[in-house]
Amino acid sequence: MSIPIDTFFLDPKFEGTLQQKIQRMISEGVLSGRFNPGSKLPSSRKLAAHLGISRITVTLAYSELVSDDYLIAKGRSGYYVSPTAPQRTRFESLTGVTSDSVDWGRAIAQRYSGQVLVEKPVDWRSYPYPFIYGQADEKIFDHSNWRQCALQALGKREFETVTADSYERDDPELVKYIALNTLPRRGIQAKPEQILITMGGQNALWMAAKVLLNQRRTAVMENPGYPGLRAALNLARCNVVNVPVDHAGMCLDSVPPETDVVFTTPSHHCPTSVTMPLERRQALLEMAARNDFIVVEDDYEFEMSFLNPPAPALKSLDEEGRVIYVGSFSKSLFPGLRLGYIVGSETFIREARALRMVVVRHPPGHLQRTVANFLSLGHFDALVARMGQTYRRRRDVMQEAIDRRGLQIAGADVSGGSSFWMKTPDRIDARALAEAVKQRGVLIEPGHFFFANPEDGNRFYRIAYSSIDSARIPGGIDIIADTIASL
Structure with a gap:
């Protein structure tokens, strides 16, 4: 039986190439059961004329569908739905529409909604x-070279690296580049054992809060400050002290002596963009040594110091190992990447790595290797x-x-x-x-x-x-x- 040509139309809502739209249209028809095994498809010429597109586009789509076993080609006869085409398992509902009779107010033990976060319209x-x-x-973004680096990461040569379950380990090439190139630019020297790849800066801040804080400890953050950090500290259930910000960053006179952890963004304060001068950075480190607290440095937008040379990172001035450094590729590449890193003592990184293992295991291997390729080939700089x-x-x-x-x-x-x-x-x-x-x-x-x-x-x-x-x-x-x- 031939499938009527009027059955085929291109979905305007689907964002993709014409070839991808055709492949999706036919694969969805097969998976939904509308196109039965053995059914004949229109010829590439007829379908191209019907859709108003190039015949070669239809031919290429048919070829891809054949390789995925949605279709089979029968010599001069044409294309047919494969008898072994993929199918979706279906189960008939035994109860009909499920009603929600659970008292979720009692069932939910901890609430995470209701945090005040910046809103961005999707459109x-x-x-x-x-x-x-x-x-x-x-x-501005380098689409071509990013695409090439992604293709390289997904090639056969790197297949094992990017597809393996690495447990708690990170991509060695990415860690190596960060250790030998990225961190030295900030004056930081670190061994691979002191570096952990994270799912962006937010994930790094959350892990730092979970490892360093509890209900009996006190954290200091800037006010105004990064809303995502405030949410993470609220979830850590620690005592939060909000310290004001002036023309030179965090006002150190407002940091209480009983502080356990200070979170700061010295390069470009969020949201004022104020840069903390060297003198105050040194004063903060002296205070940390004197009062025995840890400093978490979110090196926010340090790459975008185009008006003046970037000041040394707090971590580069740290002689006691008190500073935990957080970096991210989200601002310099794109936010949807969700890839960053955290640098600290081996003891801290060991605990953070164990926490990450429980929650996300490790960031996606193909993203890590794509970024490693993009960095090592000079495209990032x-x-x-x-x-x-x-x-x-x-x-x-x-x-x-x-x-x-x-x-x-x-x-x-x-x-x-x-x-x-x-x-x-x-x-x-x-x-x-x-x-x-x-x-x-x-x-x-x-x-x-x-x-x-x-x-x-x-x-x-x-x-x-x-x-x-x-x-x-x-x-x-x-x-x-x-x-x-x-x-």
């Missing part, structure tokens, strides 16, 4: 003025240089637009980064401003997310230039300024 790319932070710009040049141009344009419209910058003394920390005039709530400009195609981040008491952030907001073209920046700033005037 942010559709807005004409996305001053949104931490997203990749497809115009070229990308960072290109990002720095682009960000500097965009920053200059944004600075000029901000000055022209008289908007107030709250952050100061920065060495680069990818955003401005702003402040509204009196009696103007940044959340109301964010909602108003969103209606006009502008996305900004209200500042209440970053404060221990959200009300303290009512007049602050962040605007980033990492994902918006220079030409669009002045128009977006004009809308923000006009909206503030109307409010």
Whole structure:
């Protein structure tokens, strides 16, 4: 029996090539049972004419489906659904629609929802003025070389490395590159046993909190500060002391003597972008030695120090092994990668590795090897240089637009980064401003997310230039300024 040609149509919602759309259309028909084994498909010529596409595209799709045993080719007769095509196992429901009669309020022992975290619209790319932070710009990213590195990682030569269950181990090539190239640029010397690959910076901070803290210990974090860290510390159930930030970073006079762990972002403070000067970094290390506490350094955006040379990492100044260093590839490559690393004493790394083993075992092998390839071939350094040049141009344009419209910058003394920390005039709530400009195609981040008491952030907001073209920046700033005037 032949399958009617009217059965075939391309799904406009499926994001992929035409060949992939055809393959999905036919494989779904087979798996769903609509296309039975032995059924004949339209010829490549007829299907191409019906869909309005090239015949070679259909031919290539048919060939791939044959290799996956969805179809078989019978000489001059054409293509047929394979008698051994993959099938989905189906079970008829025995109870019908299941009702939810469980008292989840009693059943749930620990609650993790309700954390105050930054919200980003899924469709942010559709807005004409996305001053949104931490997203990749497809115009800057090196698509071609990344694709080649991924293909190399998935090739036969590296098949065993990327597909094996490595238990608690990491990709040796990635660890080697971090130890010999990435860390020395920050003045850090570390052995492989002192490096652990993580599922991004957030995962590294969470593991540090779980290993170092409990209900009887005290953690210090910056206020305002990274919301993801605050959530991790809340889940650790420790005592959290929120320390204010000034023009030089964390105010050390507010750090209590009973502190066990200090979390800080000295390179580019989140969210103000303030850079902690060398003198205060040294003072923090002296305080840590004097009061016997650990410092967790989130080396946030250190690659984006394009205005001034980057200051030495805290870890590079550490003579007692008190600093645990957290790095990430999410900002410099793309956030969806979720790959970072943590550096510390062998004793700490041993415990963190054991914790990771229980939760995620290890980050995906093919991602680790792809990043290792991208780093070792020099593509990463070229990308960072290109990002720095682009960000500097965009920053200059944004600075000029901000000055022209008289908007107030709250952050100061920065060495680069990818955003401005702003402040509204009196009696103007940044959340109301964010909602108003969103209606006009502008996305900004209200500042209440970053404060221990959200009300303290009512007049602050962040605007980033990492994902918006220079030409669009002045128009977006004009809308923000006009909206503030109307409010």
